[in-house]
Amino acid sequence: xxxxxxxxxxxxxxxxxxxxxxxxxxxxxxxxxxxxxxxxxxxxxxxxxxxxxxxxxxxxxxxxxxxxxxxxxxxxxxxxxxxxxxxxxxxxxxxxxxxxxxxxxxxxxxxxxxxxxxxxxxxxxxxxxxxxxxxxxxxxxxxxxxxxxxxxxxxxxxxxxxxxxxxxxxxxxxxxxxxxxxxxxxxxxxxxxxxxxxxxxxxxxxxxxxxxxxxxxxxxxxxxxxxxxxxxxxxxxxxxxxxxxxxxxxxxxxxxxxxxxxxxxxxxxxxxxxxxxxxxxxxxxxxxxxxxxxxxxxxxxxxxxxxxxxxxxxxxxxxxxxxxxxxxxxxxxxxxxxxxxxxxxxxxxxxxxxxxxxxxxxxxxxxxxxxxxxxxxxxxxxxxxxxxxxxxxxxxxxxxxxxxxxxxxxxxxxxxxxxxxxxxxxxxxxxxxxxxxxx
Numbered sequence: 116x117x118x119x120x121x122x123x124x125x126x127x128x129x130x131x132x133x134x135x136x137x138x139x140x141x142x143x144x145x146x147x148x149x150x151x152x153x154x155x156x157x158x159x160x161x162x163x164x165x166x167x168x169x170x171x172x173x174x175x176x177x178x179x180x181x182x183x184x185x186x187x188x189x190x191x192x193x194x195x196x197x198x199x200x201x202x203x204x205x206x207x208x209x210x211x212x213x214x215x216x217x218x219x220x221x222x223x224x225x226x227x228x229x230x231x232x233x234x235x236x237x238x239x240x241x242x243x244x245x246x247x248x249x250x251x252x253x254x255x256x257x258x259x260x261x262x263x264x265x266x267x268x269x270x271x272x273x274x275x276x277x278x279x280x281x282x283x284x285x286x287x288x289x290x291x292x293x294x295x296x297x298x299x300x301x302x303x304x305x306x307x308x309x310x311x312x313x314x315x316x317x318x319x320x321x322x323x324x325x326x327x328x329x330x331x332x333x334x335x336x337x338x339x340x341x342x343x344x345x346x347x348x349x350x351x352x353x354x355x356x357x358x359x360x361x362x363x364x365x366x367x368x369x370x371x372x373x374x375x376x377x378x379x380x381x382x383x384x385x386x387x388x389x390x391x392x393x394x395x396x397x398x399x400x401x402x403x404x405x406x407x408x409x410x411x412x413x414x415x416x417x418x419x420x421x422x423x424x425x426x427x428x429x430x431x432x433x434x435x436x437x438x439x440x441x442x443x444x445x446x447x448x449x450x451x452x453x454x455x456x457x458x459x460x461x462x463x464x465x466x467x468x469x470x471x472x473x474x475x476x477x478x479x480x481x482x483x484x485x486x487x488x489x490x491x492x493x494x495x496x497x498x499x500x501x502x503x504x505x506x507x508x509x510x511x512x513x514x515x516x517x518x519x520x521x522x523x524x525x526x527x528x529x530x531x532x533x534x535x536x537x538x539x540x541x542x543x544x545x546x547x548x549x550x551x552x553x554x
Contacts, residue, residue, distance in 0.1 A: 129288040133281045140286075145300070146219045147293045149286070153212030153227075154277035162206050166199070173199045187398050193391035201384045216274055218243075218290065220297050223265060225272055239353055240297060242268040242535065246290040248283065251276055263287055268535030269352035339481035342541040349542035352535030359543070365451045366547055368529075368540055372444035382435040390428040396421055448529055450544060455518070455527055470527045472518070475551045478544060479517040480537045516541050 138151040176192040207229055217224045223243055226235040249264035251273075262276035263283060275283060351357065360367040399408045400418060408414050440461055449456040458467035515530035516537040529540060545552070 129292060130281070130285040132285050133279075136282060137279070138275075138282070140289075142289065142293060145297060147217065147289065149216045149275075151214045151275055151278070153209050153214060159206045159209040162202055162209075166202050166206065169195070169199055169202070187395070187403050190391055190394040190398060193394075194388045197384050197387040197391065204380075214274060218293055218297070220301055223272075225265075225274060236272060237353070238265070238267050238269070238272065240301060242352055243294060243298075244268070245294065246287050248287065249273060263290070265290075267352070267533075268538075269354035269533045339479050342478040342480060342538065342545065344545045345542055348546065349539050351539040352533060354533070355536050355539070357532075357536055357540070362449075365449050366543065368448045368450070370446040372441035374442050375438065379435075379438050382431075382438045386428075386431050386435045389424075389431055393421065393424050393428050397425070448540075450548065452548075457527070457529075470518075472526065472548075472551055474521060474553060475518055475526070476521045476523070477519050477552075478541045479519055480514055480534065480541060481517060482514060518544075 138149060141148045173192075173195050176188075176195055180188045180192055211229050213228045215224075215226055215228070220240060222237060222239040224235070224237050227233050244266040246263060246265050248261055249271075251260040251262055253260050253276075255277075260277050261280070261283065262278065263274050263286065265272040265274070275286065278286070357368050357370050360369060396417065400414065400421070401407075408417055443462050445460050445463075445465075447456075447458045447460070449458075453472055455470045455472055456467060459465045513530075514532050514534050514537045515528045516532060517528040518526045520526050529537075532540070
């Protein structure tokens with residue numbers, strides 16, 4: 116079998132610059148800036164012609180609803196109007212969309228624009244770890260689509276999806292090289308934040324389970340890290356969604372959901388499209404509209420036929436309600452003197468669970484359920500992180516903080532965290548509950 120040398124993004128040699136770049140690139144002094152066009156401009160040309168014909172039908176239906184605004188006409192028109200809005204937004208995004216990224220001594224800034232700003236994120240320099248290739252969950256013609264991933268102490272950042280491999284590899288090299296120079300110039304600032312590279316922040320275990328001295332960026336063969344007390348208190352990452360609240364004898368970490376406009380728009384489109392079509396047939400069963408289904412075998416056949424479609428429509432509608440209710444979703448972890456309590460509520464109602472804590476052996480940070488432990492090196496070949504012993508390149512940024520007792524059993528785990536959040540909460544437990552660890 117042909118062998119490929121696996122190189123980390125920080126140590127791989129810089130790829131040669133392509134003869135022509137499909138994006139704007141500037142690197143001057145301590146500032147690196149990139150501006151990319153949104154991928155899919157070819158497909159948008161086809162969608163424009165499709166939308167012209169679709170618009171004619173939508174205008175006809177609008178006139179029909181205006182002349183005779185009954186329930187059947189409105190339900191019949193909803194899928195057509197929802198599709199028109201969705202395709203129109205897609206054409207705007209693929210035709211006029213722009214993606215920009217800037218990296219300087221203050222940090223990394225990323226955003227997307229379609230005439231106006233539609234998304235923006237800023238990450239301080241001391242929270243940026245490195246850049247690498249990632250594999251998107253979206254495919255095109257049954258082929259995977261790759262992009263660039265910036266791993267941070269918080270959520271990972273994905274950009275430049277669909278860029279040609281030679282441009283992507285060269286750009287990753289430029290990003291990592293510029294990041295290394297910036298972090299070297301601001302080393303005191305980075306050290307002050309007590310990042311995971313600090314020797315005091317981690318220990319690790321070898322393949323035989325023996326505890327080894329901590330080393331910067333040391334890789335655990337088992338894909339997990341054991342937390343030890345850092346010299347300085349670990350601060351939460353800049354994009355941390357968790358908040359600490361101190362009660363009389365308890366420490367409470369709370370997380371509240373937020374409204375996502377894009378998720379709401381997608382859920383609303385699917386709901387209107389699917390349930391609009393199903394509602395037209397339901398109207399026929401109920402005798403509403405211009406083509407009611409007469410009683411008999413055809414009526415019962417259509418009734419039974421629509422049951423699974425109605426069930427799917429109900430699930431889709433519940434998903435829309437879940438998106439709307441997300442701002443009222445609260446997760447709460449209470450760290451008492453001798454117990455840990457977890458509760459997840461919607462509108463203040465939800466299940467909870469308690470664990471009695473007598474003593475603990477250690478705290479571990481490890482990839483959470485559903486994490487994808489595969490990354491791609493600069494040559495496009497995949498490798499399993501478990502074999503490389505570096506779980507910090509988890510492409511979904513999902514980690515969990517595990518409380519392990521002296522019998523090597525997991526007592527409980529706080530999941531759906533970023534690496535920085537897991538380290539911050541773990542460091543708080545180590546400092547505030549030393550009695551649990553025999554200190």
